[in-house]
Amino acid sequence: MNSPAISDRDRPLHRGNPWEVFLAFLKLGLTSFGGPVAHLGYFRTEFVERRRWLDDRSYSDLVALCQFLPGPASSQVGMALGMGRAGWWGSLAAWLGFTLPSALALILFAYGVTEYRGLAESGWVHGLKVVAVAIVAQAVWGMAKTLCPDRLRAGLAVLAALLTLALPSAAAQVGAIVACGLLGRWLIKLPTLGALQHHDFGISRKV
Structure with a gap:
């Protein structure tokens, strides 16, 4: 008796290794400027x-989940990507690769500020602050096209932004997350149970 054909979704996901994850995140750790949003x-x-x-939808789901958790979303997303690629060691490799360069640079900068009092107020540091605004704006615009593809979701994003700007506090941020989550649950059409069962939250199968 012939065994039933195995669909592409039922095939094992392609896995990486911690070294691959470390090198990928080290590259970003050395070249990625800006804050968590960037x-x-x-x-x-x-x-x-x-x-x-992974695909765009899986990444959007991952970002939404990490935004709901306390702490820096970029660190959580990075570790989750590493875990999805190479397990627990991949998670550690992602954290080390992405965090280590900035940690070393921050230590060196702290020593520099201690030795040279005017370093923090120098013109080149203020120039970096201006560039950071542009970097964050570019990152937000790039993700907005994916996370807010229609008027309804764009409206929820604007509503959340207005709420956090009007009430700049941690409570307002939590309130915006909860409110938009409830509104999204009520207004946005959810996929069927069958679609959820076949939705791939893991790694792309492409080698």
């Missing part, structure tokens, strides 16, 4: 568009 944009470009470790 990092999420860099992650999408590198791991969704270029390397195709």
Whole structure:
């Protein structure tokens, strides 16, 4: 008796190794400037568009989940990407590769500020602050086209932004997350149970 054909979705996912994950995140750790929002944009470009470790929908779901958790979303997304690619060691490799360069640079900068009091107020540091605004804006615009593809979701994003701007506090941020989550649950059409069962939250099968 012939065994039933195995669909592409039932085939084992392609796995990487911790060294591959470390090198991928080290590259980003050495070249990615800006804060957590900018990092999420860099992650999408590198791991969704270029390397195709996962698809856009899976990445959007992962970002939404990490935004709901306390702590820096970019670190959580990075470790989750590493875990999805190479397990627990992949998660550690992603954290080390992405965090180590900035940690070393911050230590060196702290020593520099201690030795040279005017370093923090120098013109080149203020120039870096201006560039950071442009980097974050570019990252937000890049993700907005994917996360807010229609008027309804764009409206929820604007509503959340207005709420956090009007009430700049941690409570307002939590309130915006909860409110938009409830509104999205009520207004946005959810996929069927069958679609959820076949939805791939893992790594792309492309080698």
